[in-house]
Amino acid sequence: MTNRPVVADTSWTAVTDAGRGILDAVAADPASVLLALDFDGTLAPIVDDPVASTMTQESRNAMSRLDGVLATVAIVTGREVAAVRRMTAVDEQPGLEHLVILGQYGVERYDAATGTLRDPEIPESVRTAKGRLDTLAQQLGREDPRDAGCWVEDKGRAVALHTRRAADPAHALATAVPRVRDIAADLELHCEDGRNIIELKAAVTTKAQAMRELIDEVKPQTVIMCGDDLGDVPALNVVAEWIDAGRPGARVISFSGEQPSMAEYADVVCDQTEGIAAFLGALADRVCIEM
Template identity: 35%
Template sequence: MDRDALTAALAADPARAALVLDFDGVLARIGDDPAASALEPGTAAVLTELAQHLGVVAVLSGRPLAFLRQRVDVRGVALHGSYGVQWREGDEDRVLEEVGRWQPAVDTAAGALRAAFGDTDGVHVEDKGIAVAVHWRRAPEQEQAVAAVVAELVAGTGLRAEPGKLVVELRPPLEQDKGTALRRIAAGLGTVVYAGDDRGDLPALRVARELGGHAVVVEHGRETDPELLEVAEVVLQGTDEVTLWLTGLRDALTAGTGAGEAMMQP
């Protein structure tokens, strides 16, 4: 399957289609500073138009919901944060009830990571509220030190370690991931497309295929886990190609000609 066929699948019955996208590495470039991530230029306008035509357009991210609300302030786009355990419902933020009992463990882990790496150049501890992540993109030599501390914290707190690209996150060990979240988001819909770029996206990519939909992987060279490429039906090269594909999908839907118009996109 190529991106034109993917466009055709969504355009065949857009009112019953779901387009669900990860944030970092899909809609936003991966950079040295996790706090500086932002939508690619022009993407917000494209997402706004897509939301007017598709049954669901959603962002499903490991980032906290509060972060997503700041970065993806796009009318009609549903936001699901922290691997789907947080979501926006009407004008209120929701969180799964069982998350609360793990807050003391998350706070303990966050404090221990800050104590271990707060003064380490190039290592960033990201407090996600109901989870905590430690990034070492700017200090790759710290990977073993981070792994050792994280292993101790997993054993001591019972939290789950979720690895990513030069980052690991400690979060509650609930039977909740992007796959279970995608099932909720796509309930009752037809074609489901999920796009992701990291190991945390694997459950959603697999669920998309189980539902008869399509798994899209955004490749970032050597940082892309080979297991992602094994699951993928469509591979897009970086966020630039994501933007190009979303723009072509928007053009096909707004033109009302579906796949025929999409095939003329570059």
């Protein structure tokens, strides 16, 4: 299934039995629920400048209502923890006092309740990759006007080449990918593909490892993962295994035409970030009614 599922604008719809039963499962025992969420494209709309990204207020409001009620609410992202702390205002605004942030695919971690931060040192190979990607972005624009506008984002323990601002984003990505992979091989870095982006990172970590860390720690009865892009697939597969074992859970997809194949992984399909906010709001409403 790669076409857009039938879902109302700014809303959500369940497309599997697991998805149809998820609100009941959460309401039955909220304190045993692990809710994990990607950030970009899920809680925050994709924007040309990732530095300007911020989560929707509607999602933040719903998460605030669930904070301290569910076993754990966690953001699992490729971004560095420092950026997500700023973009969620977790330390400045009330409501997310129990939020857990797993950044850089789980390499970094921040627990809002305790202020504990796991923040390993940045490898030199990533610093080197930043300079080489900067050079590549300039070369791409000189070689073909369709590729002009590529730029590089420093994500701490990872570095990413973006093509969203290019004259022809799809062409720029297709041109850039093999050359970025050559840089990765030379520096012994790992590649992660996404929506008009290719990212290099030192640790071969995935969101699956981050999800398993949370599951081992929380020991939940119900597991939900919300995501939108290929980098979320490993975590979504962990949830699929959980569901296949007969336990309640759901894979909630922020659906976009830029990554239509993500519908294949869905138990619940949302109309982009607005639909995610609506789903989280419905979850909070149901929990509050039952309580």
